[in-house]
């Protein structure tokens with residue numbers, strides 16, 4: 001701060017424009033000034049050292065969350081609608097896909113509007129209870145998402161690695177998994193409402209999350225164990241599943257190449273091969289969505305750990321990135337399905353032909369071929 005005030009070069013100008021540091025220079029204003037009196041007991045003293053954020057940040061954050069909210073609600077709403085009303089997509093496995101989209105839909109439907117309103121007001125305006133519920137909801141949907149993806153990875157493992165020896169997932173089996181995921185996630189995420197861990201406003205003061213500055217045993221143990229339950233455990237299980245999936249696919253490809261060589265043909269395109277390649281495509285889509293989840297939630301985890309282990313100074317602006325990255329995860333999945341899930345794409349174009357950029361005759365052809373080429377095994 002002292003250096004930038006003595007030498008107002010381009011670096012200082014950038015700070016002035018985006019960091020809001022200079023705006024408060026010479027005054028005692030802090031990022032906490034606009035916080036409602038009834039919220040003050042939830043604010044860690046750490047935040048009092050930071051000057052108010054430049055209103056541009058709030059405006060930008062509100063705008064980005066508003067846009068992400070719109071895309072997520074529309075895209076995930078579309079996924080739920082298409083998967084629940086298209087006969088060929090109504091499979092037990094796809095109940096998990098619908099659960100994922102439903103969770104992402106709820107996340108942005110419930111969280112984007114309050115966040116936009118708070119950004120407009122430059123502080124959390126809904127009071128302490130809503131702050132707890134908001135953080136609980138964000139955490140719940142994050143946990144439901146990753147465990148749903150873990151179940152999807154298990155299902156791909158079952159179909160691809162175990163093949164015909166696998167016991168296929170039934171509708172009831174899928175529904176039971178969905179129920180288990182919500183119950184498990186809810187149990188973890190309501191714990192802070194009952195005294196294990198704590199939900200408080202984040203540094204930008206417009207969203208709420210876990211209290212990573214409270215160094216009490218209760219709080220630190222909650223963040224650590226919760227991250228094991230909703231980050232490391234699913235991560236480990238997903239790596240386990242995909243390790244064997246990749247191994248099985250590689251062995252299958254090798255066997256196919258050797259068989260083709262023996263038969264002196266370029267490739268074997270039996271219906272079995274087509275089925276296996278469809279399963280592989282679905283596994284790739286699942287892997288893509290899983291990777292995006294980890295990319296989205298890792299910054300949030302890093303911020304939480306930086307707080308409890310005191311490894312870096314967390315500024316209000318850093319908390320914006322955690323918030324935006326985590327919420328952006330609710331946007332990716334419908335886009336990934338739209339690009340890479342052939343049966344979903346085919347059904348989408350059949351319902352909303354205007355979304356397809358192809359001309360009508362080609363469109364019909366590709367929809368039909370995509371639908372047949374990716375026909376799933378009855379079990380999947």
Ligand SMILES: CC1=C(/C=C/C(C)=C/C=C\C(C)=C\C=O)C(C)(C)CCC1
Nearest residue numbers: 135138139142143209210231300301323
């Ligand atoms: C869900 C995961 C985590 C915790 C997330 C929490 C407490 C989120 C709370 C509020 C949100 C999402 C606000 C967003 O703006 C860990 C502990 C970070 C681990 C990964 C999964």
